[in-house]
Amino acid sequence: MNPTLAGFLQALLLVAALAASYRPLGDYIARILTGPRHLRVERPLYKLIGVDPAADQTWYAYLRSVLAFSAISVLFLYLFQRIQNHLWLSLGFPAVPAPTAWNTAASFVTNTNWQSYSGEQTMGHLVQMAGLAVQNFLSAAVGIAVVATLIRGFTRTETDRVGNFWVDLTRLLVRLLLPVSLVFAVVLVASGVVENLHAAQTIHTIAGGTQSLPGGPVASQEVIKELGTNGGGFYNANSAHPFENPTAWTNWLEIYLLLVISFALPRTFGRMVGDNRQGYAIVSVMTLYWVVSASLMTFFEWQHHGTALQAAGGAMEGKEVRLGIAASSLFASSTTLTSTGAVNAAHDSLTPLGGGIAVFDMMLGEIAPGGTGSGLYGILVLAIVTVFVAGLMVGRTPEYLGKKLSAREMKFASLYILTTPAIVLIGTGVAMSFKAERAAMLNSGAHGFTEVLYAFTSAANNNGSAFAGLTVTSDWWNTTLGLVMLFGRFLPMVFVLALAGSLARQKPIPSTAGTLHTHDPLFVGMLSGVVLIVVGLTYFPALALGPLAEGLHK
């Protein structure tokens, strides 16, 4: 089969699989978030943490729970890494240095999974299993829990209660993430991903050399790395490592896993607000951006000029030969659009414009389809901005799903769309101003600048993929990016929860013929336009100096 056709069929199969899981998974998550019953395994957990599962929280209490839980998680993960040499299965590694431990703790709790360390050379199996993998589950669940409050903001009326964080968290873990991960972990093991507790084994090759083969509980961590849009690889090479991602099939499956929840959540949204068409409108915008991004990325990787590249059939530098251009491009697009950040190729070696697509994907704010939960709340906030402007054009003060968008709602929505660009731009600007920090760049010129821009974009948007080519292990980079990740994760959450509280308090406005439709193609087009103009244009000057400067030739 020629590679073009293979790539196309792979993508088509992916779309089919995602479409097939859209309804059942979306409906199932909606039931998890709305069902009145508590499972028998959940009750003791509530007792253990001392919460009344029947009591709903105000948005403020919910926020306190999210922040307290995350703060404890950061602290725990930090300490865990600092004392790993005293624990089992440390494989003889020393304690993780403080700056790296801080950066990693912030990174995994924020669902970023930026890795300023090399997994197989830094972390013992226990930290990987009980520290990092656990956070993969928790941070994914926190994202979905927060978007649940925003949806409840639309569905609930005249109340100050937006849900119970502990119940949402527990249910999402027990009923969604754990069982699905279990099933697919077995599938991955069956497909050749390793799962053991071995230390690195040294083997002698036929040629007489030696090779070190690292073992580890990889499959169990691999599955949640993708499913929870985390992206932190067990090994430094991430999904380019044959033990994490051995075949074309596992590659396809990993792309499917990292997309499946985020693409199904619009259904959950539609189901919960009682109008599935609302979900279809949102998922349409997500799909549009995903398809365009993946197509452009593949196109740029294939069409790159240069004799060597043409001879290889495309830009093969930094890509796994066994996966090829199409599968690598599809993976790169999907991982940057979902806040996953797992990679199966070196993004630094993408063509300039292909790399530009990867940065731009993240700059969109991780909304197509974005991280678990965070993708949906991101796009819903943009939908609110769209409704605000478009709603005026139908001659009414704007309302979305029966809730008025007044000054208070717009304040939080505006702060939301302001936060991430502010962090990225200020971070990049500051880094570019300091000579010492610029020295971290391994490349000069526009490509070097893209490396810095990529790092801040990835951290602030909680993506976690690295362009590489940037030495980020210095204290400055570890500390700064750690802060960037925390601000990029929790400031938006504050605004989303405040928005949810504000919406839930309102009385619903009945829909009439004069109400703006938020489910028709016109709205899909408009939301897509707002995403591109409001979000995209913010970064245009920066993109012009990086990927565009490098990719456009006179």
Added chain:
Amino acid sequence: MSATTPDQAPDHEAHRVSGGLMDPKQLLESLPDALRKVDPRVMVRNPVMFVVEIGSLLTTYAAIRHSSVFAWVITAWLWLTVVFANLAEAVAEGRGKAQADTLRKTRTDTMARRVVGSWAPGAADVPEEEVAATELHLGDFVVVEAGQIIPGDGDVVEGVASVDESAITGESAPVIRESGGDRSAVTGGTKVLSDRIVVKITSEPGKTFIDRMIALVEGAARQKTPNEIALNILLASLTIVFLLAVVTLQPMAAYAGAEQTIVVLVALLVALIPTTIGALLSAIGIAGMDRLVQRNVLAMSGRAVEAAGDVSTLLLDKTGTITFGNRQAAEFLPVGNVDVNRLADAAQLSSLADETPEGRSIVVLAKEKYGLRARHQGELEHATWIEFTAQTRMSGVDLAEPAGVHATRKGAAGSVATWVRDHGGQADTALDEVVDRISNLGGTPLVVAEKPGAEPARVLGVIYLKDVVKHGIKERFDDLRAMGIKTVMITGDNPLTAAAIADEAGVDDYLAEATPEDKMAMIRQEQAGGKLVAMTGDGTNDAPALAQADVGVAMNTGTSAAKEAGNMVDLDSNPTKLIEIVEIGKQLLITRGALTTFSIANDVAKYFAIIPAMFASVYPGLSHLNIMGLHSPKSAITSAIIFNALIIIGLIPLALRGVRYKPSSASSLLRRNLGVYGVGGLILPFVGIKIIDLIVQFIPGLH
């Protein structure tokens, strides 16, 4: 004889909300005001334009230090941008000021004849004293006689007078004001033309109706409306984002070896932040109020105008809004084997002496439907006319003919039936059936009978009088329905009558035998469902409902209690205007949304002009982004800034007039406005910047 009441329903086909046109002279006249607003303390209220002003100061400083043609051209146009924005607001306010001046003339140094001591109804020869109108206080009693100006707002407590209110309404016909009832309110500054009245003052000095009107049309009392505040928040956050994008660009540019001057960075910033909507936002709001004023409606706050756009339920009084004030003949129904033309002829003949509107409508119907020429009383000889009186409830004529006196009568069913029986005839059951049927439909049956010579009297048929629904009102309601607005008819009629009229007029719901309490309950019920309600009212008993409604339009003829309770006053006292008010509210919001969309969409073209101009020197590949093929970096940036400034001036007329608005569904409105202002906003600057570039490239120093 002409038609009864003039057709007041608006012509459906030609109907469209529009505003006054802008005179270019106004721009020049408003210039001094615009320059005065450049004061930073004033500008700070508008965050977007304040940023432009700070930017202008920075470029001025830069231009002084490193003087160049480019720096000065950019500086000049940035200042012009600030002035143009102020001009938009000044022009909008200027239109109100002219109106305020006219009003102020009426507020002269009127002297009041205040009653000394207490006043009791009927007291004759009360002691009076002369005081200045400004010294009148709440609860004072004043005497006003023919030829005198009423010194303050109040209620007539004694007497009746005709009053010239043209000073505030522009209507020259005098109106009657009398004590008691719903026509007791008088406004300070109006003139008593006849008789003597005693007025109880109901407003404090400086807070009279005219004072408030002046403050409103001048925009002095203007506060930002909730939606304006929300939009300002969004605009401010976009401004901050772009500010960050530009500020952080410098270190990135420095790294690339293309450090930018202050002038270029400020130019980029001003081009990106939403200056168009930022400049026009307050003008749009002021103009919206002004469009209401042009229709003789005073909105007490901008918030009320905005709420009008959101209204989803309209409570409309039947009489005057949906139907004409009087019942009219709609049909002639013959009884037995009488020919309908014969009935029409008799009906017309017997109504010639009936000067009531109902009587005249019979003559009109006979003429219009049966081609019977209206006869004059004088052209029939030997005729004895029997005029309609409330006692006989009949009118008619006795014609002396060779065969004897031919008598024709028309009137209330009972009276005519008695007349027929008295003259040897009989009213049969067929008549009763018709009469009952009309009554059941909510109409009024009038019976026509004749007594030809010596023959016994006989019934000819029945005239069906009914409330006539105004022409075009049904289509108007269809429009409203398409806009998602529910119409509710309020009437004192019985449910049967109300249902019939409601059905004919096409309203969605009706409230029959409505009491003020019913109205109030209806408003509360709609509001509980999250709907915004608009209504009109004039009586004191309407006041609570007017206050409860989200948009309460008080008729100017109404009591001061009603005017106090509502948030709008219609000086023409035309209840149909409620529909127009809603449309103006919607038009205001659409204009705001359309210009915001336009403003944001403009950014795309400006990026394509400025970014290659800034960096193509170090990264030649970026010249591909110069898709407009602009002459040089300097001309490109200059063109973008000039376009940015000129578009503000270009859009002032649109901001003042409001975008074209035709009542239709949300989807079609959105499709149209998005096409014009979204897509248009994307394309127009590409064309505009290119054209300006073709001109400015010839300026020395911009090569």
